[in-house]
Amino acid sequence: MIATIVHTNELLQTIAASVIAGIGVTFLFSLGIWGAGQFTELSRGERPLAATAAALVGAVALLCVAGAVVTGIVVMTHK
Amino acid sequence: MSSDVILVIVVATALAFDFTNGFHDTANVVATSISTGAARPQVAIGFASLLNFVGAFISISVAATVAKDVVDAEVITPTIVFAGLIGAIAWNLITWYFGLPSSSSHALIGGVVGSAVAAVGFDAVIAEGLVGKVLIPAVVAPVLAFLVAGAAIGLSYRVVGRQRPGIVSRGYRYGQIVSGGLLALAHGTNDAQKTMGIITLALIANGTLGAEADPPFWVIASSATAIALGTYSGGWRIIKTTGTRIIKMDPAQGFSAQGAGAAVILASTHFGFPLSTTHVINGGVMGAGAGKRLSAVRWGVAGNIFVAWLLTLPAAAAIGGLTYGFTRIFGSGALGPVLVTLMALSLVAAAFARRAQRGAPVTAAGG
Numbered sequence: 001m002i003a004t005i006v007h008t009n010e011l012l013q014t015i016a017a018s019v020i021a022g023i024g025v026t027f028l029f030s031l032g033i034w035g036a037g038q039f040t041e042l043s044r045g046e047r048p049l050a051a052t053a054a055a056l057v058g059a060v061a062l063l064c065v066a067g068a069v070v071t072g073i074v075v076m077t078h079k
Numbered sequence: 080m081s082s083d084v085i086l087v088i089v090v091a092t093a094l095a096f097d098f099t100n101g102f103h104d105t106a107n108v109v110a111t112s113i114s115t116g117a118a119r120p121q122v123a124i125g126f127a128s129l130l131n132f133v134g135a136f137i138s139i140s141v142a143a144t145v146a147k148d149v150v151d152a153e154v155i156t157p158t159i160v161f162a163g164l165i166g167a168i169a170w171n172l173i174t175w176y177f178g179l180p181s182s183s184s185h186a187l188i189g190g191v192v193g194s195a196v197a198a199v200g201f202d203a204v205i206a207e208g209l210v211g212k213v214l215i216p217a218v219v220a221p222v223l224a225f226l227v228a229g230a231a232i233g234l235s236y237r238v239v240g241r242q243r244p245g246i247v248s249r250g251y252r253y254g255q256i257v258s259g260g261l262l263a264l265a266h267g268t269n270d271a272q273k274t275m276g277i278i279t280l281a282l283i284a285n286g287t288l289g290a291e292a293d294p295p296f297w298v299i300a301s302s303a304t305a306i307a308l309g310t311y312s313g314g315w316r317i318i319k320t321t322g323t324r325i326i327k328m329d330p331a332q333g334f335s336a337q338g339a340g341a342a343v344i345l346a347s348t349h350f351g352f353p354l355s356t357t358h359v360i361n362g363g364v365m366g367a368g369a370g371k372r373l374s375a376v377r378w379g380v381a382g383n384i385f386v387a388w389l390l391t392l393p394a395a396a397a398i399g400g401l402t403y404g405f406t407r408i409f410g411s412g413a414l415g416p417v418l419v420t421l422m423a424l425s426l427v428a429a430a431f432a433r434r435a436q437r438g439a440p441v442t443a444a445g446g
Contacts (some may be wrong), residue, residue, distance in 0.1 A: 022227035032425050
């Protein structure tokens with residue numbers, strides 16, 4: 001009875017989606033900024049390989065952010 | 080004929096309600112971006128207005144909840160919906176006048192529940208929908224936004240903590256264009272749908288739509304337009320007060336708060352939970368503040384929000400019920416709603432005139 005009223009399943013999915021999207025996207029975006037920062041620092045220190053790796057990590061993280069945003073909107077529009 | 084007159088009044092009143100929702104929620108949506116310098120006020124408000132409009136088209140789950148899961152559409156009449164709307168608008172005006180933070184969404188649902196109970200009795204209320212889809216998410220969502228924003232900002236500081244402050248601030252400011260946009264989109268989709276739901280409920284009650292019908296396109300388009308115009312109009316006064324009323328946040332906190340708010344509102348909207356977007360956004364802002372320094376949070380504001388939250392549903396319900404009782408004095412025709420509309424318009428004009436004379440600041444009571 002209580003489970004029916006509370007809509008437990010939908011509420012738990014809302015909580016899970018909010019936590020994954022809210023924390024995940026912020027983490028990935030921060031990783032993107034970290035990549036850009038490290039790239040600048042390492043390039044100045046003439047460490048091109050490490051700089052490229054950091055830039056790559058940052059770029060992939062930002063692509064994941066873009067992917068997450070697009071996925072979220074697509075999911076919203078398909079119900 | 081008289082029911083069609085009432086229906087026209089209900090649609091006009093609902094759209095006016097939607098406009099005011101956008102008007103006083105602008106602060107919540109754009110404040111963080113303006114506060115951190117991520118966007119100029121005019122740009123932030125224009126962008127938020129556009130995305131509120133777009134957001135209204137991406138889902139109808141919340142509209143379905145408001146139209147079908149809170150009160151029994153089969154026993155509702157357009158006059159009941161009208162009285163509920165008046166209850167919500169009146170409570171919004173009272174809280175706006177006294178500067179109390181309140182939720183337009185809770186006022187709307189409270190008003191309709193109150194007028195339905197006054198007209199038909201408690202049998203008109205779908206307790207399962209009211210508790211499961213409105214009351215419980217209303218408690219969970221702001222707490223969730225608080226926790227998500229707090230965890231997100233903690234994680235962000237760990238990741239970028241050793242980077243140069245310049246690149247970090249610039250990065251999060253760019254990010255806020257996206258997170259602020261998502262928040263505006265989320266606001267548009269959840270709040271505009273409440274108006275769509277109310278108009279759809281009135282159309283079902285009038286027999287214009289079937290009991291299981293979804294909102295027609297003209298309802299979606301007009302609700303989207305009303306909330307977008309309200310957002311755009313409300314913004315210009317916010318520009319003057321933003322600098323003094325809003326807690327100073329760094330861009331990382333702004334990004335985390337907006338991201339958490341958008342995530343919670345969009346996820347809830349997907350499952351048809353009509354939230355107070357104001358409470359969720361405030362939860363996110365407080366979480367981002369607490370994640371950096373617990374004392375940065377204005378716990379007094381949180382207490383006021385809690386008290387307003389407790390009062391809003393019963394107060395709006397009481398006004399909705401009384402309004403329904405008053406309209407019935409003049410029979411079941413259009414005379415009662417017409418008289419109430421004229422009285423309400425006079426009161427609104429008087430309240431605005433008095434507020435303008437006193438020159439008091441605009442307060443953000445919201446959705």
